[in-house]
Amino acid sequence: MLTLKQGRQLQTVLLGTLAWLVALTIFFPIFWMILTSFKTEIDAFATPPQLFFTPTLENYLHIDARSDYFHFAWNSVVVSFGSTLLGMLLAVPAAYSMAFFETKRTKSTLLWMLSTKMLPPVGVLVPIYLIFKDFGLLDTKFGLVLIYTLINLPIMVWMVYTYFKEIPKDILEAARLDGATALQEIYRVLLPISKGGLASTVLLSLILSWNEAFWSLNLTASSAAPLTALVASYSSPEGLFWAKLSAVSTLACAPILIFGWLSQKQLVRGLSFGAVK
Amino acid sequence: MSDLTIRNLKKSFDDTHIIKGIDLDIKDHEFVVFVGPSGCGKSTLLRLIAGLEEVTSGSIQLDERDITDVAPAKRDLAMVFQSYALYPHMTVRKNMSFALDLAGIDKAEIQRKVEDAAKVLELGPLLERKPKALSGGQRQRVAIGRSIVRNPKIFLFDEPLSNLDAALRVLMRLELARLHKELNATMIYVTHDQVEAMTLADKVVVLNAGRVEQVGSPLELYHHPVNQFVAGFIGTPKMAFLKGTVKAVSNAGVTVALDCGPHYQLPHQSTSLKPGDDITFGIRPENIEVVGADQSPFKVRLDVTEHLGADTYCYIKLANGEMMTVRAPGDFMADYGQNAGLLPDLSQAHLFDASGKTIPRPRTPAQAA
Numbered sequence: 001m002l003t004l005k006q007g008r009q010l011q012t013v014l015l016g017t018l019a020w021l022v023a024l025t026i027f028f029p030i031f032w033m034i035l036t037s038f039k040t041e042i043d044a045f046a047t048p049p050q051l052f053f054t055p056t057l058e059n060y061l062h063i064d065a066r067s068d069y070f071h072f073a074w075n076s077v078v079v080s081f082g083s084t085l086l087g088m089l090l091a092v093p094a095a096y097s098m099a100f101f102e103t104k105r106t107k108s109t110l111l112w113m114l115s116t117k118m119l120p121p122v123g124v125l126v127p128i129y130l131i132f133k134d135f136g137l138l139d140t141k142f143g144l145v146l147i148y149t150l151i152n153l154p155i156m157v158w159m160v161y162t163y164f165k166e167i168p169k170d171i172l173e174a175a176r177l178d179g180a181t182a183l184q185e186i187y188r189v190l191l192p193i194s195k196g197g198l199a200s201t202v203l204l205s206l207i208l209s210w211n212e213a214f215w216s217l218n219l220t221a222s223s224a225a226p227l228t229a230l231v232a233s234y235s236s237p238e239g240l241f242w243a244k245l246s247a248v249s250t251l252a253c254a255p256i257l258i259f260g261w262l263s264q265k266q267l268v269r270g271l272s273f274g275a276v277k
Numbered sequence: 278m279s280d281l282t283i284r285n286l287k288k289s290f291d292d293t294h295i296i297k298g299i300d301l302d303i304k305d306h307e308f309v310v311f312v313g314p315s316g317c318g319k320s321t322l323l324r325l326i327a328g329l330e331e332v333t334s335g336s337i338q339l340d341e342r343d344i345t346d347v348a349p350a351k352r353d354l355a356m357v358f359q360s361y362a363l364y365p366h367m368t369v370r371k372n373m374s375f376a377l378d379l380a381g382i383d384k385a386e387i388q389r390k391v392e393d394a395a396k397v398l399e400l401g402p403l404l405e406r407k408p409k410a411l412s413g414g415q416r417q418r419v420a421i422g423r424s425i426v427r428n429p430k431i432f433l434f435d436e437p438l439s440n441l442d443a444a445l446r447v448l449m450r451l452e453l454a455r456l457h458k459e460l461n462a463t464m465i466y467v468t469h470d471q472v473e474a475m476t477l478a479d480k481v482v483v484l485n486a487g488r489v490e491q492v493g494s495p496l497e498l499y500h501h502p503v504n505q506f507v508a509g510f511i512g513t514p515k516m517a518f519l520k521g522t523v524k525a526v527s528n529a530g531v532t533v534a535l536d537c538g539p540h541y542q543l544p545h546q547s548t549s550l551k552p553g554d555d556i557t558f559g560i561r562p563e564n565i566e567v568v569g570a571d572q573s574p575f576k577v578r579l580d581v582t583e584h585l586g587a588d589t590y591c592y593i594k595l596a597n598g599e600m601m602t603v604r605a606p607g608d609f610m611a612d613y614g615q616n617a618g619l620l621p622d623l624s625q626a627h628l629f630d631a632s633g634k635t636i637p638r639p640r641t642p643a644q645a646a
Contacts, residue, residue: 170362173329178376178423179350188375192366 059247080209083148099164163197279430286335313484355424517601559627573618
């Protein structure tokens with residue numbers, strides 16, 4: 001028989017092992033991608049897969065020669081930050097009214113907004129493509145900003161709503177009695193109090209926009225194409241060049257990986273904030 | 278001046294009527310306490326006055342000015358919330374200066390007002406702290422300070438002491454009473470605690486189910502409740518209510534037979550009662566004397582007794598199942614289950630008719646004054 005203390009230790013060890021297994025499973029593809037990006041095409045294809053090889057930079061040099069990485073990267077930056085900014089401008093007032101001026105329909109509105117995320121995007125591809133064509137939005141950064149804002153808005157409203165819900169209504173009422181207008185109430189009281197949660201929402205929106213591929217592939221060609229489109233351009237026409245594909249993928253992921261790494265404390269804190277309660 | 282006049286005020290949330298027509302006059306410098314059981318609408322009434330809820334019908338006037346539909350900030354009122362509602366991201370100083378800052382008042386003037394208020398409330402050393410670094414009592418004082426700096430016409434308090442521990446509550450109660458005298462301000466205070474109501478108020482408003490049951494000074498409510506609800510709500514331990522029947526009504530008073538045994542001739546005057554009517558006899562625990570079983574026709578068995586030092590509470594279960602409490606002197610000793618007699622002071626007894634309305638009794642000279 002185990003003592004209570006031994007039981008607890010065993011539990012810790014088992015849970016720790018499980019967590020590591022999950023983490024490694026998730027990380028492995030990224031690790032393998034980075035590894036492959038330094039292989040020659042022959043090494044990349046080898047069976048059995050090679051863990052040890054002579055690293056080379058030829059894939060990166062090839063990409064640098066063939067495409068203008070910074071053009072795509074800049075598009076990604078503009079589109080993610082643009083859609084995040086626009087999304088926050090819409091999500092904050094929406095969540096404010098839902099959290100503090102709740103009506104009978106608030107809950108169902110929220111659910112309905114979220115339900116739009118369950119729709120397969122491809123189902124609305126044709127109508128959206130046609131709308132974009134008619135309004136001259138195809139292959140424009142503004143068009144991408146719009147579509148990213150729209151697809152991320154439900155999640156952003158939901159998250160901001162959750163953070164606002166945690167703030168006692170009394171505090172806003174006190175501000176109202178103190179003479180604050182609705183805007184002052186939001187900018188001087190609500191936003192500073194919920195800045196942690198808002199930061200997480202911004203981070204998540206940036207990450208989701210950066211990684212989005214379906215719409216960027218279908219609505220852009222070259223001038224507004226972000227990094228996801230660059231990656232895709234390496235996959236099809238020339239057959240499967242694993243090493244080059246890995247290198248370009250690594251380049252596409254690197255900025256957001258580093259960004260996510262730097263902000264992970266904030267992200268984790270923000271995401272668990274609402275769930276703990 | 279700050280006279281508040283409320284006329285036929287009603288508030289409904291969808292089909293639920295919370296406030297069912299309230300008329301109330303609050304005079305300058307008064308300390309008015311709204312008291313009542315939870316759900317009676319007292320907080321809603323305060324929020325209607327503050328402007329945090331929309332009025333369904335009726336009017337609120339402050340010094341001849343109709344403020345029924347005026348925005349909260351423009352009413353010249355300040356409110357202290359039960360949760361204090363301090364701005365967590367601001368220092369104590371910022372919390373207190375926020376309203377003045379919004380009003381665009383001169384910086385030096387703001388500084389002076391904040392320092393003055395901080396002095397009154399002994400918050401000086403805490404001005405640069407954030408609310409989370411304060412104790413409950415200190416937060417409470419900041420919340421009060423936040424309203425003082427604005428120099429409002431009326432201070433509103435929504436159960437401000439209920440989050441404090443018992444000892445601190447008594448301290449803050451005294452502090453509030455002192456503040457009322459020092460600022461000479463009009464205050465409206467909501468509480469469910471009738472002790473707070475009795476100790477703080479110039480005028481108590483007893484609310485029940487969205488209506489005013491009675492308005493009066495604490496002692497008026499204590500001695501002359503208009504109905505059984507007020508009689509039961511004011512005073513601890515609660516007034517005992519014993520069921521009975523009217524035996525005779527005459528100029529000399531009313532004779533009642535209590536279900537638990539004794540018959541009493543009471544000095545109450547009634548024109549509506551007639552023999553055979555159901556009646557409730559009310560007597561406060563402090564108006565009953567416990568005597569030997571052979572010295573009174575009102576024979577009981579004592580249940581548990583509680584010694585509080587200054588007083589002893591004797592709990593009694595009557596033969597017909599009714600419960601009552603008697604307040605005996607501190608050195609009163611009795612055994613569990615001991616037989617005893619009760620001698621109620623009939624000049625202090627209350628009578629309520631079947632609908633719960635008080636049958637008036639002659640006032641003693643002291644009470645009339």
